[in-house]
Amino acid sequence: MFALANKAAIVTGASSGIGRATAKLFAEEGAKLVIAARRQAELDQLAAEIEDAGGTAVALAGDVRDEAYAKALVDLAVGRFGGLDIAFNNVGSVGQTGPVSELSLEGWRETLDTNLTSAFLGAKCQVPAMVERGGGSLIFTCTFIGHTVGMPGMTSYAASKAGLIGLTQVLAAEYGAKGVRVNALLPGGTDTPSSITNAPDAGPEVLAFVKGLHALKRIARPQEIARSVLYLASDASSFTTGTALFADGGVSINRT
Ligand code: NAP
Secondary structure (H helix, E strand, C coil): CCCCCCCEEEEECCCCHHHHHHHHHHHHCCCEEEEEECCHHHHHHHHHHHHHCCCEEEEEECCCCCHHHHHHHHHHHHHHHCCCCEEEECCCCCCCCCCHHHCCHHHHHHHHHHHHHHHHHHHHHHHHHHHHHCCEEEEEECCCECCCECCCCCHHHHHHHHHHHHHHHHHHHHHHHHCEEEEEEEECCECCCCCHHHCCCCCHHHHHHHHHHCCCCCCECHHHHHHHHHHHHCHHHCCCCCCEEEECCCCCCCCC
């Protein structure tokens, strides 16, 4: 049910964190992968690990804000693997933080471009290939911030991620009849390089604070989030579309 044998998948943000863990899990389940991010060396390392474990992965480095790159990723999947079944549009960045009066227009646009416009560009190129294939699954990485929690200082991050949920709903309605499912995944705090708990100036009190926000009183390992992505990518979620699925350790409902 969770197997991805003979499926071709694009994973963006694969050089690190949630994307890297998901690429490895997808490969273990039999998917053929196009892995994407800006850092070539990290992608090459991941591709080598996947191939060494008997999987299939091809790396293409680039910037997801670039429409030509979005198209090149799809062309690579179609050229190498004969089509596209799954796209995990996962790239995201917290971007500039602080009180709204101190944020720059440049910083706002940078975050919107990285988190939201990139997803639009990805979907624009990916959906036709999935329709051609008779269906597929798109997944966008969102967050509880801007959906269930208003966290001070995170204006552009929250707005961009909330926008992704709107994008998810419209695409799900637009392409459901063609067999394309579209879902948003909302992780809680996850132990990745860009987590605030791993910021250079974050002491143990930051980690303790963030853990305490979650009902489970801990943050996730990237591999745990990857399993929820696998659910949305696979036939296990065959009647699930247009959702905003929490994998957030209860941070959205916790008040203790
Ligand atoms: P991460 O380890 O820092 O990974 C971010 C990935 O995005 C990297 O592979 C990075 O690769 C890539 N990337 C960033 N900007 C890019 C660009 N312009 N073009 C191409 N690739 C780009 O962070 P993560 O925590 O796994 O984040 C993954 C997603 O989860 C994000 O959307 C984030 O908002 C979301 N999220 C994270 C948490 C958390 O607590 N960690 C919680 C909720 C949601 P390069 O630097 O090589 O380009």
